[in-house]
Amino acid sequence: MNRYAKDFPILDQNVNGHPLVYLDSAATSQKPFAVIDAVERYYKENNSNVHRGVHTLGSRATDQYEGAREKxxxxxxxxxxxEIVYTRGTTTSLNLVASSYARSRLQAGDEIVISPSEHHSNxxxxxxxxxxxxxxxxxxxxxxxxxxxxKKAxxxxxxxxxxxxxxxxxxxLGTIFPVKELAAIVHRHGGxxxxDGAQAVPHFKVDVQDLDCDFLAFSGHKMMAPTGIGVLYGKESLLEQMEPMEFGGEMIDHVDLYESTWKELPWKFEGGTPIIAGAIGLGAAIDYLEQVGMDVVEAYDRDLTxxxxxxxxxxxxxxxxxxxxxxxxxxxFNVDGVHPHDVATVLDAEGIAVRAGHHCCQPLMRWLEVSATARxxxxxxxxxxxxxxxxxxLQKTKEYFGNVLG
Structure with a gap:
């Protein structure tokens, strides 16, 4: 067990009689004690709604919630x-941009360009x-x-x-795409x-001003934070132009019988009771990652890959x-002659957790000329x-199916 694994209590267990090897962090990462404890402390000591109350618990909760936004x-x-909008995750963040920004600005003859390797959410x-x-x-x-x-792009x-x-x-695929260079090209054409930063933000330092991207979406649960919390970064000038997707409590400024106005950024996009514990957990996850050092995280991940x-x-x-x-x-990867679901099943019997399927990338699977893969x-x-x-x-998988099919 490496030096960091001890910080993740879920890893200290046997699965199907074997020590757990968790190799499915692209789907969701495990959570360190620091994050679990932060969420538990909120519920045990500071549980209250944010922004609305003047009592002590409400003030504490608001300080933690907004403190996480600063982190x-x-x-x-x-x-x-x-420029930091809390959402439920990458999917919600991307849908917010598509619905609130793109639909109000695009018209016939305009173009949207994406890659065939995108997650369905993008x-x-x-x-x-x-x-x-x-x-x-x-x-x-x-x-x-x-x-x-x-050049082709x-x-x-x-x-x-x-x-x-x-x-x-x-x-x-794990491919790192040249988004900084793409940003320069796109901006030259006025776009x-x-x-989609879901798989990038957890693994290496992402600086939105250096990239000069206009929007960045990512999820907390892929970077050691709780599920249900995500972030949309948007340039302030663009977010100011956008209308909210959800209306109701918390995001309003003034309400009359026939007209209403919205709060300033970022709260106009955060209607209803927000994901308070999730945001606090995200802040704790950032603390953990920064303590390790994102340069260390990147080097370690690249070496292991x-x-x-x-x-x-x-x-x-x-x-x-x-x-x-x-x-x-x-x-x-795929194992010749063995369906990825069967590969994952045999590995699970050995206590090894991997993902099998199309990974929410069906066009990419067709581009690879396969129906599914293991990851x-x-x-x-x-x-x-x-x-x-x-x-x-995998050796055992090959031997088992070689015997069965042979």
Whole structure:
């Protein structure tokens, strides 16, 4: 067990008679004591609604909730907390941009450009926005290894391209896409860049001002925070132009019988009782990651991913998808003659948790010419011994199905 694993209580257990090896962090990460304790303390000591009350518990809860927003701002390099909107997760954040920004601005003849490797959450909202506005949805062409050639990408973007949406890191292939360079290209043509940061923000330092992206969406639960909390970063000038998606308590300024006005940023997008414990847990997760150091997290993740690629490449009959370099966090693979669900089932019997299926990327699966794949994804609490267990489990899988099918 590595030095960080001891901070994650869920890892200290046996599954199906074997010590747990958790290799599904791209779906959701495990939570350290620091995060669990922060959420527990809120409920035990400070449970109250935020912003509305003047009593002590309400003031404490508000201080923690807004204090976490400041931590997020600093963590991603935003210029103001006005640019940090709490949401339920990456999906909600992307839908907010598609509904509140894109649908009110796009029209027939305009273009939206995305990649075929996008998670459904960064694909379907743009499909719907295009249908609603008459805009055209276009796709970048991927290279055979799942990377993006910037020269080819630039040829797709035109003066009619009003919005480009792309993941910083593919949730399946682990590919790191050149979003900073894309932002410069998109802006030259007068468009905006929307970045799905769900798999990037947990694994390396993301600075929105350096990237010059217009929007960035990410989820807490993939970076050691609770489920149900996410963030939409948007440039203040763009968020100011957008209308809320939800109306009601907390986001209003003044209400008359026939007209109402909204609070200032970011609260106009946070109607209803917010995800208070989740935000506090997100702040605690950021504290944990910053204590480790994001440079350390990135180096560790890249080294472990590289080691996994090397080890899996030694297995005959195992096909690995995606680039061999400039990737982080996960390895996508298939075992010849064995359905990914069967691979995952055998591995689970050995106490090894991996993901199997289309990973919310059906167009990518068709591009790979497969119906499904298995995915092992890593985080700070994994180590080379976990990868070795995965390799041994895959050897057993091959032997089992070789005997069954032979």
């Amino acid at each position: 997020v701002r600093r963590f991603i390099g935003a210029s103001s907390t006005k 694909l379907i909202p743009w499909q719907q926005a295009a249908k609603a506005t008459g805009a055209t949805l276009k796709y970048f062409e991927l290279e055979p290894d799942g990377t993006l050639d910037l 630039e040829a797709v973007i035109t003066d009619r391209t009003k919005l480009v949406a792309i993941a910083y890191v593919s949730n399946s 905006v860049l929307v970045v 590289r080691y996994a690629l090397e080890r899996l490449s030694t297995l005959e009959g195992v096909e690995i998808y995606g680039p061999r370099e400039n990737r982080v966090g996960s390895v996508l 092992a994804s890593f985080y700070l609490y994994n180590d080379e011994a976990d990868v070795d267990r995965l390799v041994a489990g």
